[in-house]
Amino acid sequence: MNKRKIFEIVKFNVEKNVQNKGFVILNIIMCLIIIVSVNLKNIGNILDSHDISLFEEDYRIEVIDETGIAYDFFENEFKDNEMVELKFEAQNNYTKDNIDDNVIIVEYKLDDSNNLITKFITKEGMNDDQYNKLLDITTKIRNQVLALNLGIEVSKLEIINQTPEIERVMLGVDAENSDFKDMIKTFSVVIVYMVLIFVLSAIANEIATEKISKSIEYVLTSVDEKEYLLAKVLSITITIIIQLVYSLIYYMIGNAINNLFNISAISNVESNLQSIDMSIVSYILVLAGYLIFTVFFLSMIQAAISSKTTSITEASNTTMLLLMIVVVLYFISLGAIGPYIKVTTFMYILSCIPIVSTFFVPSMMIIGQATTLQIIISFILLIICTPIVFNICAKKFKYGILDYTTKNKKSKNKKEEKSVKEIQENLMKKNDVKRFAFVLGFSLLLWFIFEQIGGLVIPYLVNSIFSVIISEKSITWIYYSIISIISFIIPAKLIISYTDKEYRLNKKVDFKRGIKYILVGFCFIILIQYLEMFIVDKIGSDYQVLTESMIVSAKDSLLDKILFFIGIAVIPGIFEELLLRKAILGYGKKFGNYFALLTSAIIFGLLHMNFQQGIFAVLIGIVFGIIMLKTGDIRLTISLHILNNGFVALSTLFSENEIALFIIEIITIILAVIGGILFIGYLIKNKGLKIEKEKFKQEYKMLFLNYTFDLVIVLFVVLTIVSENMLRLQ
Amino acid sequence: MLEIKNLVKSFGENTAVDNISFKVEKGEIYGLIGRNGAGKSTTFRMILGIIEPTSGTILYDNKKIKGEISDKIGYLPEEGSLIPSYTVLELCEYYGSLKLMKSEDVRKRLIEWLDEFNVIEYLNKKVKDLSKGNKQKIQFIVSVLHNPDLIILDEPFSGLDPISVDELKKAVLKLKKEGKTIIFSSHRMEHIEELCESVMILDKGKAILQGKLKEIEENYEIDGKKGHNLNEIFINKVGSLYE
Numbered sequence: 001m002n003k004r005k006i007f008e009i010v011k012f013n014v015e016k017n018v019q020n021k022g023f024v025i026l027n028i029i030m031c032l033i034i035i036v037s038v039n040l041k042n043i044g045n046i047l048d049s050h051d052i053s054l055f056e057e058d059y060r061i062e063v064i065d066e067t068g069i070a071y072d073f074f075e076n077e078f079k080d081n082e083m084v085e086l087k088f089e090a091q092n093n094y095t096k097d098n099i100d101d102n103v104i105i106v107e108y109k110l111d112d113s114n115n116l117i118t119k120f121i122t123k124e125g126m127n128d129d130q131y132n133k134l135l136d137i138t139t140k141i142r143n144q145v146l147a148l149n150l151g152i153e154v155s156k157l158e159i160i161n162q163t164p165e166i167e168r169v170m171l172g173v174d175a176e177n178s179d180f181k182d183m184i185k186t187f188s189v190v191i192v193y194m195v196l197i198f199v200l201s202a203i204a205n206e207i208a209t210e211k212i213s214k215s216i217e218y219v220l221t222s223v224d225e226k227e228y229l230l231a232k233v234l235s236i237t238i239t240i241i242i243q244l245v246y247s248l249i250y251y252m253i254g255n256a257i258n259n260l261f262n263i264s265a266i267s268n269v270e271s272n273l274q275s276i277d278m279s280i281v282s283y284i285l286v287l288a289g290y291l292i293f294t295v296f297f298l299s300m301i302q303a304a305i306s307s308k309t310t311s312i313t314e315a316s317n318t319t320m321l322l323l324m325i326v327v328v329l330y331f332i333s334l335g336a337i338g339p340y341i342k343v344t345t346f347m348y349i350l351s352c353i354p355i356v357s358t359f360f361v362p363s364m365m366i367i368g369q370a371t372t373l374q375i376i377i378s379f380i381l382l383i384i385c386t387p388i389v390f391n392i393c394a395k396k397f398k399y400g401i402l403d404y405t406t407k408n409k410k411s412k413n414k415k416e417e418k419s420v421k422e423i424q425e426n427l428m429k430k431n432d433v434k435r436f437a438f439v440l441g442f443s444l445l446l447w448f449i450f451e452q453i454g455g456l457v458i459p460y461l462v463n464s465i466f467s468v469i470i471s472e473k474s475i476t477w478i479y480y481s482i483i484s485i486i487s488f489i490i491p492a493k494l495i496i497s498y499t500d501k502e503y504r505l506n507k508k509v510d511f512k513r514g515i516k517y518i519l520v521g522f523c524f525i526i527l528i529q530y531l532e533m534f535i536v537d538k539i540g541s542d543y544q545v546l547t548e549s550m551i552v553s554a555k556d557s558l559l560d561k562i563l564f565f566i567g568i569a570v571i572p573g574i575f576e577e578l579l580l581r582k583a584i585l586g587y588g589k590k591f592g593n594y595f596a597l598l599t600s601a602i603i604f605g606l607l608h609m610n611f612q613q614g615i616f617a618v619l620i621g622i623v624f625g626i627i628m629l630k631t632g633d634i635r636l637t638i639s640l641h642i643l644n645n646g647f648v649a650l651s652t653l654f655s656e657n658e659i660a661l662f663i664i665e666i667i668t669i670i671l672a673v674i675g676g677i678l679f680i681g682y683l684i685k686n687k688g689l690k691i692e693k694e695k696f697k698q699e700y701k702m703l704f705l706n707y708t709f710d711l712v713i714v715l716f717v718v719l720t721i722v723s724e725n726m727l728r729l730q
Numbered sequence: 731m732l733e734i735k736n737l738v739k740s741f742g743e744n745t746a747v748d749n750i751s752f753k754v755e756k757g758e759i760y761g762l763i764g765r766n767g768a769g770k771s772t773t774f775r776m777i778l779g780i781i782e783p784t785s786g787t788i789l790y791d792n793k794k795i796k797g798e799i800s801d802k803i804g805y806l807p808e809e810g811s812l813i814p815s816y817t818v819l820e821l822c823e824y825y826g827s828l829k830l831m832k833s834e835d836v837r838k839r840l841i842e843w844l845d846e847f848n849v850i851e852y853l854n855k856k857v858k859d860l861s862k863g864n865k866q867k868i869q870f871i872v873s874v875l876h877n878p879d880l881i882i883l884d885e886p887f888s889g890l891d892p893i894s895v896d897e898l899k900k901a902v903l904k905l906k907k908e909g910k911t912i913i914f915s916s917h918r919m920e921h922i923e924e925l926c927e928s929v930m931i932l933d934k935g936k937a938i939l940q941g942k943l944k945e946i947e948e949n950y951e952i953d954g955k956k957g958h959n960l961n962e963i964f965i966n967k968v969g970s971l972y973e
Contacts (some may be wrong), residue, residue: 002797008827016820209813218811218872221778221800222828402780 005223006231013235018242027243031250038254042261060085060100064092064107067116069144073137092121099123106134108141116145181366184280188287189330192358195240195291196298196326200319202236203299204306207401208315211307216401225398226390233299283366286375290358293382297355298322300393307400326359333359343369352378354385433591433699437706439498440584443491444603444712447579450490454483470559473552477563480550481571488575495583505586507632514636516678517627521640523675524623526668532616543727545613554656561653568649573642580604580621581628581637589629591699593692597625599703606716609723620644731756731911732777732880737786739772739935746772748935749786754880754913754928759906761926761943762915763964769935770915771808774884778805790880801829804878806869808885808915814858818844818868821857822875829876836875843871846904847897863894870898874905881905883914887921899925919961929960933968 017023036043061084063074071088078084092105105121118138120131143161147154210216219228302322306315336347337360348371351360357378364370496504509517544551552564580600588596601621605614624637647668654660704710732754739747747769754760762770776783779795790799812821819840826836844850847867852860860868866886874881883902887895902912902925916922922929923943930940939946949956950963958966 004830005828008830012824012827016824209815213811213813214807214809215811215813217780217807217809218805218825219828220780221803221805222825224779 001227001230002223006227006234009223009228009231010235010238013231014238014242017235017239023243027246030247031253034247034250035254035257038251039258039261042258045261058083058085058102060087060103062087062089062092062103062105064089064105064109066109067141067145070106070108070137070141073140077133077137094121096123104130104134106138108138110145114145114149116142118142181280184283185363185366188284188362189359191244192287192291192294193323193326193330195244195295197319197323198240198243199233199236199295199299200302200322201316202239203232203302204309204315204319205312206232206236207303207306207397208309208312211309211401212311220398220402225401226394229300229303229390229394229397232303233296236299237295279366279368283362286365287358287362289379290362290382293386294355294358296386297389298326300389304393304396304400307397329356329359333363336360337363337369338367348374352381354378354382357382429591429699430702433702434706435498436587436591437703437709439495439587440599440603441706441709441712443494443579443583444607444716445708446494447487447491447607448712448715450487451483454479454487471557473550473556473560474563476550477552477560477567481563481567484567484571485575488579492575492579492583495579495587499583499587500590503586503589505582505589505628505632505634509631509633509636514631514633514639517631517636518640518643519671519675520679520682521623521627521636521675522643523672523679525620525640525644526672528616528619528623531619532612535615536612539611540728543612545610545727552653554654564653565646565649568652569642569645573645574638576604576607577624577634577638577641580607581624582634585625585628593629595699597622597629600625606713606720609716609720610727611720611724612727614720731791732913733787733789733792734773734777735787735789737773737776737788738784739769739776739781740784746935747776747783750930750932750935750937751786752928752930752937752940754911756911757906757909758911758927759902759925760911760913761922761929762913762932763917763919763922763929763960764915764932765917765968767934768932770932771884772935773932774805774882774913774915777882778803801876802879804873804876804881806873806881806883806886808888810865810869812857812865812869812872815856817854817856818852818860819854821868822872825872826875831876839875839877840871843874846901847871863890866890866894866898870901878910880911880913883912885915885917887916887918895921919959919964923960931964931967938967939963 061074061078063070063086065071065088074086078086089105092107094103094105099122101123103122104126105119107119107121109117109119111117116138120126120134143154143157147157150157210219223231302319305318305321309315309318337343343364347360351357351364351370352374361370361375361378365375552560556564580603584603585596585600588599590596601618604621605618608614608617624640627640628634628637647664650664651661654664704713734753735751737747737750738745750769750773752760762773764770772781775781777788777795779800788795790802793799795803813824816824819837822840823833823836826833841850841853844853849864849867852864852868857865857868866889870883870886873883886898886902890898899921902914905912914925926943928941929943929946931938939950943960946963947957947959950958952958952962952966
């Protein structure tokens with residue numbers, strides 16, 4: 001390393017920074033601000049304004065007293081105050097038209113059980129001090145009234161009102177001077193943070209400028225990247241130190257001026273100085289040590305990151321990243337370290353890590369929890385890590401700032417392998433999948449909002465006039481059906497409007513083929529139901545999803561039963577299929593059958609927002625999806641869905657009628673067996689299943705690139721976990 | 731003075747400079763000709779130590795270019811390297827400090843050179859306010875400010891108006907008279923023909939023709955005839971590679 005060159009660069013940069021117009025203007029402003037803020041009181045005295053006190057203008061307080069004791073309190077309080085005119089009235093004589101600004105009416109009344117009711121009446125607001133004064137008096141009056149009511153002395157009542165006094169003694173922790181230490185701690189963290197903000201943003205800015213102007217090309221002919229980087233960081237750090245020294249001088253000037261006016265301030269400073277003990281001095285020294293390293297570390301990392309940027313905006317964004325890390329570390333240290341928190345071994349180990357140590361060790365030190373060993377180890381680690389970080393960052397910095405990264409070249413080579421057509425297709429696909437993700441996410445969001453708003457309004461409707469004509473259950477089910485229709489049809493329409501015509505699933509199959517598909521599908525559904533029963537048993541999700549007010553049984557009226565069947569079987573059957581199979585599957589088909597199948601099935605599962613139905617829905621969604629992809633006829637899956645839900649609805653309706661249940665079971669099994677036979681027949685005829693292989697990993701990755709989609713998935717996952725928990729608690 | 735042997739630089743699988751060797755004598759002007767991307771700038775960057783060569787040696791007076799020796803070289807980068815927010819004086823002081831120059835020397839030489847180009851009024855102007863031609867003049871001044879013995883000029887005339895080109899050419903010749911060694915690259919034959927004694931034609935990282943300009947022009951044969959100018963030779967040579 002050429003020390004002279006580093007020195008020359010540092011010298012030039014520091015001189016330039018300090019002589020910069022911006023720096024001078026900033027400093028003049030800072031100087032004024034500091035001097036003024038130190039001398040606020042003196043300036044007030046010079047301007048001959050007195051302390052802003054209570055009731056500084058002429059005030060009239062009118063007291064309306066029913067208690068008969070308020071008079072004394074007000075007399076006592078205001079007899080020496082010439083500004084306040086006290087008046088006792090029998091009632092309030094004012095309205096908003098004739099009340100003056102400087103009138104306060106205080107009204108005390110007693111209610112039936114002799115408790116005090118108080119009113120403060122003014123034209124507009126009153127200031128806090130006035131309010132608190134009146135509140136004080138009122139508290140005394142209240143106590144007096146209460147004491148009279150209870151028949152005890154007022155002084156005893158005041159004892160009851162007091163919070164207990166506790167003297168806290170901790171033998172193992174140095175909690176002495178804790179207020180002052182807390183102040184020092186906060187203050188020092190603010191300084192650390194300010195320094196980091198200035199240093200990092202300055203580095204990011206300068207490096208981005210030098211990269212954009214390509215001046216680095218010339219600079220690197222004279223010095224190597226390590227010398228340059230070191231010089232850069234040093235010069236900025238020195239500039240900041242100069243700034244800090246200047247600020248200190250401003251403070252001293254301000255203080256000196258303050259002393260001119262105010263001799264008592266000197267003794268104040270002296271007493272403050274006396275109270276600083278050795279622990280605080282060592283704290284400041286250790287903190288300064290950490291600060292130097294942290295500034296160095298973070299500047300290096302900042303330089304490496306900002307060398308990759310291509311504009312100043314980008315460069316300043318990168319500082320946010322590092323600063324956020326610093327803030328997070330600070331808050332962790334706030335939460336994890338305190339005089340009342342025991343320090344674990346893990347904390348000791350954590351606090352030795354470079355950069356983390358800057359925030360942890362000093363805050364542990366100030367409350368006497370840090371050990372010498374810990375401080376030594378953390379410094380040794382810092383010293384060991386410094387050259388490593390420096391070398392890595394210098395290398396990254398050079399690669400970044402000269403743009404000669406091998407990585408770029410590699411991607412160029414890759415591009416050469418791909419044809420233009422491939423690149424084009426890839427790009428188109430990416431855009432398409434992203435749009436798909438957005439449309440899907442947004443539609444699901446719409447679904448969710450309609451469903452939720454609907455759910456909120458249900459109780460009000462149930463209690464409305466309709467309940468006279470038909471039963472509550474019927475209204476619930478009618479309403480539930482309407483909500484379902486709206487919340488499914490709108491997103492479905494939206495998605496279909498985005499689907500290219502060629503991919504829309506609008507075909508119709510003939511009756512015989514349709515029946516075959518339905519029967520085979522039904523067979524699978526029954527198998528899945530058995531499987532689900534097994535799974536639910538294992539994970540313990542065996543609960544009733546419908547609420548009590550919605551379940552219709554044999555006791556209820558025929559209308560209730562019909563509406564229950566429609567609400568459970570028909571409506572979901574039609575509209576869920578429209579959204580999931582026709583819309584989502586149809587749109588997704590563009591990106592491959594497997595992709596569409598899985599997406600629609602998983603979303604079908606997520607929409608149920610609990611594990612019991614969700615798992616079943618995913619499996620069943622795959623069966624429905626396959627049928628839809630094979631036939632393209634939405635009527636088939638609608639019938640299957642109605643059939644499936646219909647059996648559930650029927651078995652709920654006839655839950656007390658064993659013969660009916662038996663018949664339903666028999667019909668189910670017969671249908672399933674016929675379906676199974678048909679499927680086996682199909683397998684024999686076609687010599688097994690033909691499964692096309694497709695790659696779809698890439699599309700899934702792309703899907704998650706859209707924010708709306710991610711948001712919806714997170715929303716549904718969170719809600720699923722929450723509602724699962726609630727259902728289990730029932 | 732400068733000797734380059736078997737210089738190779740590759741980025742991944744791409745070879746930017748492919749095994750070139752040449753020698754530059756003291757006091758001569760050496761020209762590098764080639765299309766964009768032929769490897770001229772990469773060669774210069776390696777000479778200046780901005781990037782490391784994959785293999786090969788670069789010797790300046792039989793020594794490796796490092797530390798003090800790199801201060802004896804002046805460099806004018808192709809795309810400009812002036813910091814827009816600096817004034818001309820600040821910039822030269824900064825770049826001077828990189829070469830360990832004293833502030834007084836920087837000022838003295840800067841004023842001399844500004845006078846040479848008749849732009850003394852730009853001393854305290856910010857770089858971003860200058861025109862392209864004037865920027866190039868400042869760039870040139872920066873590269874010769876520290877009185878280097880070897881001056882490398884990467885495309886010094888590109889994008890300039892004829893008058894500025896003329897002024898820069900005069901400055902180059904003046905430096906030659908002072909005994910400086912100059913290497914410069916261009917894709918304009920007339921500049922090379924006018925100034926250079928030796929040339930090298932680069933194409934896709936390979937040196938396809940090199941030597942004394944006069945000898946090349948006299949001896950190069952196209953269809954059995956001799957005595958062509960550099961432009962014809964270049965088209966013939968570089969063009970023939972693509973057949």
